[in-house]
Structures are given as C-alpha cells and as structure tokens.
Amino acid sequence: MDPEIQKMREVVLVYLDRSGGLQKFVHDCKKYHDSKQSYAVYRFIISINPSDIAELDATLGNYILHNPLQAAQIFQSVCFVAIKTLSLIEQLQTEAQISILLKPTHLPPLPSYVLSLSAYPFNYTSQRFYMSEGIVIAMGTVTKYTQGARFLCTEETCPFSEGFRCIRVHCPGATESATVRTDFLCSLCSSPLQEDMKFRVLGDKQIVEMIDAKILNALKGYSNDKSHFRIQAFTLFLRDELANKMTIGNHYRIIGIPACVQNGLQATACIEVNSVQLYKPNGPSFVGDNFKYLLSLTSSSCWRFTAVLANIFASQVVPPGTYNTLKLAVLLSLVQTCEKENADYLDLLIMTSDTLVIDRLLNYSLCLLPRGIRHPPSSEIFPSVSKDKHGTGSASIQACSAVLAKGGICYIGDLCSYKKDKLELLQSVLESRTTTVFIPGKKYGEEADQQVTVSVQTSFWSFVDVDSSSKKHIQKENFLIGQMDVSLIPVNLVDGFGLLIYNEFPSCRLSSPVVHHILKKAINPEAMLYKVSQQFRTQDYEEFILFARTLHVELSSEAESLIQGYYLASRRVRRDSIHGSTLSASALKILISLAKAHAKLSLRQTVLEEDAVIAVLLLESSLTLKHGTSALCVAPNPVFPFDLSDENSLQQRDIYLMQCHHQLLKFIAAYSPGIHINTNEE
Numbered sequence: 001m002d003p004e005i006q007k008m009r010e011v012v013l014v015y016l017d018r019s020g021g022l023q024k025f026v027h028d029c030k031k032y033h034d035s036k037q038s039y040a041v042y043r044f045i046i047s048i049n050p051s052d053i054a055e056l057d058a059t060l061g062n063y064i065l066h067n068p069l070q071a072a073q074i075f076q077s078v079c080f081v082a083i084k085t086l087s088l089i090e091q092l093q094t095e096a097q098i099s100i101l102l103k104p105t106h107l108p109p110l111p112s113y114v115l116s117l118s119a120y121p122f123n124y125t126s127q128r129f130y131m132s133e134g135i136v137i138a139m140g141t142v143t144k145y146t147q148g149a150r151f152l153c154t155e156e157t158c159p160f161s162e163g164f165r166c167i168r169v170h171c172p173g174a175t176e177s178a179t180v181r182t183d184f185l186c187s188l189c190s191s192p193l194q195e196d197m198k199f200r201v202l203g204d205k206q207i208v209e210m211i212d213a214k215i216l217n218a219l220k221g222y223s224n225d226k227s228h229f230r231i232q233a234f235t236l237f238l239r240d241e242l243a244n245k246m247t248i249g250n251h252y253r254i255i256g257i258p259a260c261v262q263n264g265l266q267a268t269a270c271i272e273v274n275s276v277q278l279y280k281p282n283g284p285s286f287v288g289d290n291f292k293y294l295l296s297l298t299s300s301s302c303w304r305f306t307a308v309l310a311n312i313f314a315s316q317v318v319p320p321g322t323y324n325t326l327k328l329a330v331l332l333s334l335v336q337t338c339e340k341e342n343a344d345y346l347d348l349l350i351m352t353s354d355t356l357v358i359d360r361l362l363n364y365s366l367c368l369l370p371r372g373i374r375h376p377p378s379s380e381i382f383p384s385v386s387k388d389k390h391g392t393g394s395a396s397i398q399a400c401s402a403v404l405a406k407g408g409i410c411y412i413g414d415l416c417s418y419k420k421d422k423l424e425l426l427q428s429v430l431e432s433r434t435t436t437v438f439i440p441g442k443k444y445g446e447e448a449d450q451q452v453t454v455s456v457q458t459s460f461w462s463f464v465d466v467d468s469s470s471k472k473h474i475q476k477e478n479f480l481i482g483q484m485d486v487s488l489i490p491v492n493l494v495d496g497f498g499l500l501i502y503n504e505f506p507s508c509r510l511s512s513p514v515v516h517h518i519l520k521k522a523i524n525p526e527a528m529l530y531k532v533s534q535q536f537r538t539q540d541y542e543e544f545i546l547f548a549r550t551l552h553v554e555l556s557s558e559a560e561s562l563i564q565g566y567y568l569a570s571r572r573v574r575r576d577s578i579h580g581s582t583l584s585a586s587a588l589k590i591l592i593s594l595a596k597a598h599a600k601l602s603l604r605q606t607v608l609e610e611d612a613v614i615a616v617l618l619l620e621s622s623l624t625l626k627h628g629t630s631a632l633c634v635a636p637n638p639v640f641p642f643d644l645s646d647e648n649s650l651q652q653r654d655i656y657l658m659q660c661h662h663q664l665l666k667f668i669a670a671y672s673p674g675i676h677i678n679t680n681e682e
Contacts, residue, residue: 004059005074011057012078021046025079029088038091040199041148041169043099045241046075050104064102065113066128068257069171072100096167099148103275104255107131115258115271116212125260127172132271133253133279135216137233137399138209140388141439141450142243146170146179150199155191166193170203172272173237173259204243207388207396208236213251219373219404220366235261235270245276248383248454249403253279280339281370287547287603288540295603301654302610306331306601311644313541315533317364317521318357319513324640326350326358326503329618330365332597333459335548337369339407341457344593347430349415349497350463351625357514358503362411362461368542371408371458375401381412382425382435383454387444395444397437397452402429405458415462415489423493429456430496431586460497464489495584498593500622553599555592559612563591565668566616572671573630574623582627591615613661614639632667634660 016022025044032042054061064071080095082088092098107113107129115130151166160166166186170179180200184193211233218231236254238245246252256271298304310328312320318327333346352358366372375381380400388396402410415423429435439450494500520527528534555563567588574582594615599607617638624634635641641656643649 008057008060008063008074009078011053011060012075013082015053015056016046016078019047019049019052022082025082026086026088029083032091033089036091038199039201040097040150040164040167040196041099041201042089042092042097043101043147043201043240044079045101045103048102048104050107064104065107066126068102068129069127072102075100075102093164094167096169097148097164099169101274104129105275107255125258127257127259129255129274130258130271131253131255132210132234133251134210134212134234135251135399135404136208136246136248137211137215137404138396139246139248140207140396141394141444141446142204142206143394144202145176145205145239147201147203147240149180149201150196151184151193152196153186153189153191154194155186155189158186158189158191160186160188160193170239172257173261173270175261203240206238206243207394208238208246209233209396210236210252210254216371216373216404219376219401220363235268237270237272238276239272242273242276248397248399249406251279251281253277285547287544288536290535290540291544298650301650302602302608303614303654303657304650305603306598306614307640307644307650307653309601310640312532312536314361314364315530315536316538317360319517320530320532321643321645322514323357323361323503324644325618325621325637326361326501328639329499329501330362330461331545331601332594332618333409333461334365334368334545335600336593336597337371337408337459337549339457341455342433343457344589344596345433345459346499346590346593346597347460347497348462349494349500350461351466351500351502352463353466354503355414355463355465357518358463359413362463364538366409366411367538368545369408370546371405373401373405373408373410373458375410375412377413377417381410381422382429382456383437385437385439385444393445395439395446395450397439397454402435402456402458402460403454408458409461410458411461413462415464415493423490426460427490427493427496430460430493433457462497494626495586498586498590498622499618500625502625548600548603551600551603551605553596553605553607555595555607556609558609559595559607562609562612562664562668563588563595563615565672566612566664567591569668569671570620570623570630570632573632574627583623587619587623591619594618609661610657613657613664616664617657617660631671632664 013022016025025046028044032039048064050061050065053064060071060074063074076098077095079100080092080098083092083098113129113131115132148167148169150164151168152162153160153166155161166184168179168184180195182192182194185191186193212231215231236246236256254271254273254277255275256273258269258271261268261270294308295305298308306328307324310324310331313327313331329348333348336344336346350358350362363374366374380398381402382400383403384398384400385395386398388394401412412418412426418426425435433456434453435456437452437454439446439452441447441449567583570587571583576582591612592615595607595611598611598614599605602611604611617634620630620632620634621636621638623630638660640653642652644653
C-alpha cells in the first residue's frame with residue numbers, strides 16, 4: 001500500500017474522532033443495522049471542515065478540495081474498517097457497498113474556487129469542489145434516480161456470480177445509463193452482467209436552473225451601468241436530502257462539483273450540488289452625509305424631510321418640484337419592500353396622460369433596488385410550466401418577472417395592454433400574494449395532476465393611459481365629485497392596488513420645467529441640469545433606500561387610534577344601499593403600510609400621528625378618485641397643495657397639514673365616536 005495513502009487514512013480517523021464525525025457515523029450505522037435489511041449500497045454523509053483538515057494534514061486537505069472523488073475512497077476504506085472492527089452493520093459484505101458523500105462546510109475564499117458562467121473559461125472537467133451563486137429561475141418536479149445497484153455475473157462458475165462484488169454507484173454528473181444498463185461486462189471473466197433488481201437503491205432527484213445574479217441588472221428598466229457581460233443559465237442537480245431545498249426566485253450560494261452531461265448530440269454544463277445556503281446580501285448600514293445634514297435642517301417638523309426628499313427625487317429624469325405626490329408614493333413603496341412573507345406591500349396604479357414621462361420616472365426608480373424588474377411584454381408575469389429540456393420528460397416550473405422581483409418591485413407597464421385572463425390572475429395575486437401552477441400528470445409522465453403554489457413576494461407598479469383608455473370605451477356620465485373614470489379596469493383589480501394616483505400635469509399642458517428638461521436631456525443625455533443632482537446622486541438615494549427599508553418600525557398608540565378612527569369613520573361614510581361599504585377590507589392594511597413607510601422614509605422607528613396623517617391623506621385622495629369625495633373632503637392634491645420653493649413654503653405646508661390633522665380629528669369624532677383620540681387644543 002502507498003505509504004502516503006496509509007497516512008491519509010490515519011489522519012481521516014483522527015479527524016473523524018476529533019470532529020464528532022465518528023460518533024455520527026456510528027449513529028447512522030445503527031439505523032442500517034436495526035433495519036435488518038440488506039442493501040446494495042449504504043450511503044453516508046460526512047461533513048468536512050477544510051480548514052481543520054488542512055491543519056491536521058495539508059496533503060489530505062488538498063486532496064479533498066481538488067480530488068474529492070478519490071478522497072471519498074479514502075474515507076470509504078476507513079469507514080469499512082470501522083464497520084467491520086466494531087461490528088456496526090452485520091449485513092455489510094464488501095467495501096464497494098459503502099457510498100461516501102463528502103460535504104465541505106466552506107471553501108477557501110480564493111478566486112480559483114469560484115465558478116461563474118458569466119466568466120470565461122468555464123472549467124467543468126476538473127471534477128473538484130467549486131463555490132457558485134445565483135438566482136433560481138426554473139425548478140423541475142422531484143423524480144427518482146438510482147443511487148446504487150447490485151450486478152451479478154451470468155457465468156455461474158465465476159466468483160462474481162454471487163455476493164456484493166459488482167456494485168455500481170452514482171457519480172457526480174453521471175446519467176442514469178452510467179449507473180444501470182444491460183451491456184456491462186464482468187471484469188473477471190468478461191461475461192455479461194445482470195442487475196439484481198430487488199437490491200436497486202433509489203433516491204430523489206431535482207433539476208434546477210440557476211443564473212448569475214447579474215441578470216437583475218439586465219432586467220432593470222434604467223441603469224447607469226454601461227458594462228457588457230455574458231449571462232447563461234446553468235443546470236443544478238439536487239439529490240436526496242437536498243431535493244426541495246431551493247425555492248424559485250431565491251438567491252443561493254452553493255458548493256458542488258461541475259460536470260458535463262451528454263444528452264444526445266447536446267452537452268450541458270451542470271453542477272452536482274453538495275450544499276445549499278440561502279444568500280442574503282448585507283444592505284448599507286449608513287446614510288450619506290448630505291441626507292444626514294438635510295435631516296438635521298428639517299428636524300423642526302415631522303413632515304419636512306420627506307417633503308424635500310420627494311421634491312428633489314429623480315432630478316435626473318424629471319425637474320425638482322414636479323410630480324411630488326407620485327414621487328413620494330414611489331419612495332414609500334420602495335422603502336416598504338422586503339423579502340419577508342406577509343410583508344406590508346404597497347402597490348401603485350397611476351392614472352396619467354404623460355405615459356412617456358411617467359414610464360421614465362418609474363424605470364429610473366426601479367434601479368434603486370437590488371430587485372427592481374421591468375416586465376418585458378414578450379414574457380410571462382407569473383410562473384409557467386414547460387417540459388424539462390434534459391430529456392427526463394418531467395415538468396419544469398419557469399420563473400417570471402414577479403418571482404424574480406422577490407423582495408422588490410415588478411413594474412408591469414400599461415395595465416390596459418393586458419388581456420382579461422391576465423388581469424384576473426393579477427387581481428388574484430394582489431389579493432393572496434400567491435399563484436398556483438397546474439401540472440397535468442398525463443402530459444408530464446406523472447400518475448396524478450399536481451398543483452404547486454408559488455409565493456409572490458413583490459410589490460407591483462402599473463399605469464393606465466387616460467387618453468387611450470377614454471377612446472376604447474364610452475365614459476360614464478353619472479360621476480361623483482372628484483371621481484375618475486376607471487371603468488375600463490375591473491373594480492376589484494383597482495381596489496387590489498394600494499394607491500390610485502393621478503399625476504399633476506395632463507399632457508395637453510405640460511409644465512414649462514418638464515418641457516425644458518426633456519429638450520435639454522434630448523440634446524445632452526449625460527448633462528447634470530440641477531445642482532441638487534450632484535448633491536443627491538442616484539447612488540446616494542440607492543444607499544438611503546436600502547438602509548431605510550431595513551428599519552423596524554412600531555405603531556405608536558396615537559397613530560394606531562388615528563388610523564383605526566379614520567378607517568371606521570370612512571366605512572360608515574362611504575356606503576351605498578346596494579353594496580354596503582365601498583371601502584375594501586384591505587384599506588386598513590394599506591393605511592398601516594403607508595404610515596410605516598413614511599416613518600421609515602423619515603428614518604424613524606416609531607410611527608407618529610404625523611405619519612398617520614400623510615397615510616390618511618394619500619389613501620383618501622386615492623378613494624376619492626375611485627368613489628368620489630366623502631365628508632372628509634380633501635383637496636385634489638392634499639399632500640403637496642402648492643410648490644415647495646423655499647423654507648417659507650415648507651412652513652405654509654406644515655400649517656396646512658396641521659389643519660388637515662385637525663379636520664381629520666373632527667371627522668373621526670363625528671362619524672366614529674367610539675374611538676378615543678387625544679386632541680391637542682394648541
């Protein structure tokens with residue numbers, strides 16, 4: 001025996017003893033022993049810490065990292081000796097029956113251990129461990145594969161015609177035919193081998209498609225990144241305990257062994273996954289100095305900081321001071337994004353005639369999030385099913401814009417461009433935040449039909465072109481005061497969006513600053529037209545949003561009472577004799593989401609009454625557009641009633657909002673008298 005191999009075996013035994021791996025191995029053997037059943041293959045998973053192994057023996061550490069299949073054979077021989085010496089599994093006959101899967105806890109943080117399909121060349125022939133990361137864009141159903149099989153020689157006089165001498169075990173990247181087929185020959189007498197079917201060991205297999213996270217930059221509507229890169233999806237094989245460990249749309253970091261799978265004339269690069277870890281990038285833990293200075297300047301009022309933020313936001317695409325209500329709503333929606341289930345989503349539906357300007361503004365805003373997706377019209381918004389392209393014939397669920405935007409925003413463009421069935425599906429998703437994918441069993445080789453529920457954890461933005469929609473149908477005549485004609489869109493779908501917003505400038509009379517901005521940008525797209533664009537850059541806003549969205553905020557008792565009081569009063573006021581209350585059941589949740597978002601945008605962790613006032617005004621304005629004005633009777637543009645040009649205009653806005661607050665308290669007292677609210681006579 002090679003003395004180096006013998007030394008590595010001794011080191012393996014020492015490592016297993018010190019790391020607790022030997023104790024776990026004995027426990028796993030006990031399960032096989034207690035079953036009293038003979039298997040062709042006994043499978044063991046051994047966790048490996050490369051750093052600890054390298055400290056014990058550098059040669060073995062290098063062997064595991066760069067020759068994992070050969071290193072597994074060393075562990076196999078050590079485990080076989082341990083089983084026989086300690087009589088752990090009586091049924092075990094030969095060393096070939098032991099299958100060892102080495103699982104490294106991590107890999108060295110060096111470039112040579114990182115595998116990326118966006119980089120060239122792609123080394124898939126080395127059959128060693130690599131680390132890679134990406135986003136899951138397709139998932140197949142779980143099917144079976146052969147872990148191992150027992151073969152017997154057909155020549156009765158051959159020693160291999162009995163026992164467990166001819167064992168075939170699955171290797172990384174190998175197809176089913178590499179493990180079991182009918183043309184294997186005996187290595188001793190060259191006679192044909194025949195499988196003993198009752199000893200075949202089956203395991204679970206799932207095929208997953210993953211793509212580099214850089215794809216998110218390509219799917220954004222607007223980006224300052226002018227670099228070019230190649231993006232290609234790659235195939236992952238999840239086996240046994242790793243099946244169903246991934247969720248479509250999530251970002252993962254994996255360790256595995258690359259391989260090349262031959263399917264007819266096509267060769268597919270794939271990775272046999274060894275371990276899976278959910279990847280959560282850390283957001284910035286800071287806010288830019290300019291934002292801190294602005295916060296200190298506006299600290300005298302709880303409303304000023306967010307007002308200035310909205311006023312100067314997106315100055316690269318629209319002039320400061322224009323579309324303030326829409327920009328505030330966009331900022332509120334951005335800070336309410338997160339990847340938690342049951343999050344406070346804030347969806348926006350904009351009624352506009354200025355589709356070009358609004359489209360540019362929303363596209364620009366998407367780039368502030370890691371997951372801002374502009375839905376391309378040629379693809380699906382929600383998951384779809386197709387046949388697996390690797391020859392298995394099983395179903396594969398394909399990701400879509402809504403799933404790829406997980407924890408972010410999915411901008412779906414003009415709502416009127418979608419057919420009725422798509423709008424009905426969108427309405428269902430807005431209500432439940434899930435979608436169901438139907439998989440017909442007969443079509444995909446399954447015995448029964450399946451239904452897979454996919455979580456949709458994203459907020460949606462969309463707009464309706466008022467000019468084009470008015471040409472497609474006859475407008476109603478019996479409008480209430482303040483109500484807009486949204487009859488082209490189903491009522492329940494309009495209610496599904498948290499906010500309905502009508503932008504300030506109809507296209508027939510675009511403001512002079514907007515016209516000048518568009519013309520100057522057309523002449524020089526890279527020009528910085530305003531000083532504020534240099535002080536508050538896109539990157540600064542990106543860092544600010546990523547920081548603000550991580551803040552954990554709590555409702556104060558005063559804000560909670562104000563929100564509940566307004567909600568109950570509005571349900572009583574907004575009623576008709578046929579349908580009852582016109583206020584949807586989700587209105588309370590939307591109010592809370594708006595108030596929390598305004599607190600986050602103000603960099604506070606407590607929702608104050610001032611936050612609740614802004615939430616109420618935004619929602620009441622939205623309800624007025626849908627159903628007409630109520631007894632509260634807010635102005636057409638209640639959050640920004642006039643231009644913000646200097647400190648005096650900010651002071652006037654504060655006085656106006658305090659009057660709105662007082663008016664709101666009167667409204668609650670009149671129509672929801674059971675709610676107790678502390679009023680400030682001052």
